[in-house]
Amino acid sequence: MAPSSSVEPRAGELIQIERIGQYVPSRVCLACEVCCRFPEADSFLRPYFTGDEIRAAVGRGLSPSAFGDHAGCQIEVQPHPAGEGYVCPAFDAATHHCRIYEVRPLDCRLYPLAVMWDQAHREILLGWDMKCPFLFDSQALLPEQAAFREHVAETARYLEQEAVLAMFERHPSLVTRFQEDVVVLQSLPALTARLSVSRRDLPIKPLELADRRRFETAARATRLPPEVLPSAWLFANHYLWRELLNYCWAEVDGSLCLFAESPDGIFMPAPPLGAGSGPNRTLIATLFSWMNRRNGHSAVTRIESVPASWKAELEAWGYRVVSKEPEYLYRASDLVDLQGDAYKSQRASYNQFCRAHQQATMAPYQSTDAPDCMALCQEWQDCKSRQAQDESARYCLEDSRRFHMRLLADAEPLGLTGHVVWIDGRIRAYTFGGALAKEVWCVLAEITDRSMPGLAEYVFRESVRAALAQGYRFINTMDAFGLPSLARSKQAYHPIHLVQTSIVQEP
Structure with missing residues (x-):
């Protein structure tokens, strides 16, 4: 840029750069x-x-x-x-x-x-x-x-x-x-x-697909009860966002420590994995010290998705612990049976769809389905974009589009299972999920043709039925992403437990 004189530095941070002139006319x-x-x-x-x-x-x-x-x-x-x-x-x-x-x-x-x-x-x-x-x-x-x-x-x-x-x-x-x-x-x-x-005390490595097994082994070693496992324990839930955040990891004191770098600095989207059932005070202090050196004074320094059972101990050590939006856990058999008045609305919508589309079939996702699924995703996003009230909502939709593109391309190596719904020779819905634990299935994504009443209820029930057949007793549908309407929809299916996690920061 154009030559200019610098203000006298107070702490040596303003450096004379008269030689660096503005190259662009x-x-x-x-x-x-x-x-x-x-x-x-x-x-x-x-x-x-x-x-x-x-x-x-x-x-x-x-x-x-x-x-x-x-x-x-x-x-x-x-x-x-x-x-x-x-x-x-x-x-x-x-x-x-x-x-x-x-x-x-x-x-x-x-x-x-x-x-x-x-x-x-x-x-x-x-x-x-x-x-x-x-x-x-x-x-x-x-x-x-x-x-x-x-x-x-x-x-x-x-x-x-x-x-x-x-x-x-x-x-x-x-x-x-x-x-x-x-x-x-x-x-x-x-x-x-x-x-x-400044980073050498943590031997960080970029997160790659080959790290999935290592991540899953560490997640299992954390030894939390299945009903309190958050979706942050699912490798795909991080890997699929690599186009928005730089992910890396390090092995520290026997724990796998995952980091994500945003424009404002580096943070941990999950707590140290493999550390047993509780927090390690020395390890937590080491990680905060390292992030602070990397981030300078940025307020981005934090550890997310920390189990609720760690809260009292972390607060006793002087950390600030703030609750995140909860995730929703259901009993799979409840979502398949839809018995009683509690599920009257969902049962009616499911039956209405089945009567209107008797030829609808759900089939396992295959890689050849990707173009049709992406076309459906684009339809869904176009509809949501027209409803978006501000610029930030539209940019969130663009982020979501990238997520779905990567999901459809990498589902199999990520260990995810998908299903598609065929109606009149066209894919009108798809859903993907993965195993959080031996008995817990996490629903990672679901897209449906919004013009078809009951289709959302149909694809959800049938995908849960498939998970139950594979031995998964519980279904985690993640959080409501701050959307009140989505939270009401999740509550309407009567979760048996709200999975509580927290964000941990230094005071």
Whole structure:
């Protein structure tokens, strides 16, 4: 970005970078519709500010409320005043100028160069973000330009200065997750080594399909009663979200410790697995210490899906324990029999569907069914999208679409079982689940043609019937995802137990 003088650093976090000039011509930047704009409020593309950069920005007039953590964080964006999506609060939408240009953070100064981890999360790379339209300027031919190559080399040399390496170590969130639309230009070995040093006490590895057996063995060794097992004990429930979060794991004191990295930092989506029936105080302290070193001051540091039976002990050790939304556990035979007045509504809907669609059949999912299932998923999402009230709901639907694409592709190696419902030669519903324990089946996904009354009741009852035939006595349908209507639907099937888990944070 354009040369400027830095504000004098209070703690060495604002580094002089006059040599790193703005490579993209101003005429392109001022006509651009990409920079400083974001599709969603929590976009991982929001610029990260160190503590000193926040103080400099506030000194230039930005509201302190734009920063959730004044020690260092991504900026809070605001609705676009004249369009869709969100903009940086420092961006003047009328003029396309930055109000704090002279003290903008390093994250912005480098752009469209990006510093990111590779896909395996082993190496830090310097690349060019293809979202910048200058890459496609017919006159640019950037990789062939000697001036461009020198700009990249100069930037890499700057990034691997000791002062800058130390800043990245204090603020590891400056390194973004892997992005497929960033053209890799070169590796940054000194930065990789520095951040790897800060992680070396935990030998983390990227989560891969081959780790499924290890994960399941550790989950079984945790020795919780089957009726309190949460869906976080299902390997697929993490692996299928890899396109949104960087998952990795480490073996620590005989426990498998799973981590997920979001734009705000790293956290544990499940407690240590394989640690017996209760928490290990030393291990928990070690994990929080490591996450704090990785995250700096980010509030993202936490352990999720901690069993309710651990709560009293963790609170006694001084941790803050907050209950999560419960998951729903049923007796499989109740859902198949649908006996009595308690299930009158579900029984009526099931019978109505059977009378209207006497030729409907449920069959095991096969890989050849994937295109038809994905088409049905798209129909379902189009319907939900029309009902969505805000942008965040629509982006959640897009995340869900990716989840279903991966689910349909990897169901078999993930140990999942699927069923499809054929009606008049077309797939009108599908469902997938997996084993949480020897007697507990977890329903992971279910999609139905919403225009067919009773189809949801039919596919649920028949899939539970198949699970019961395989020896599963209990059915876990996960939580209600914060949706009151879904919670009412789950309650209407009369769960025998609410599986309670918690989020654990340091005080």
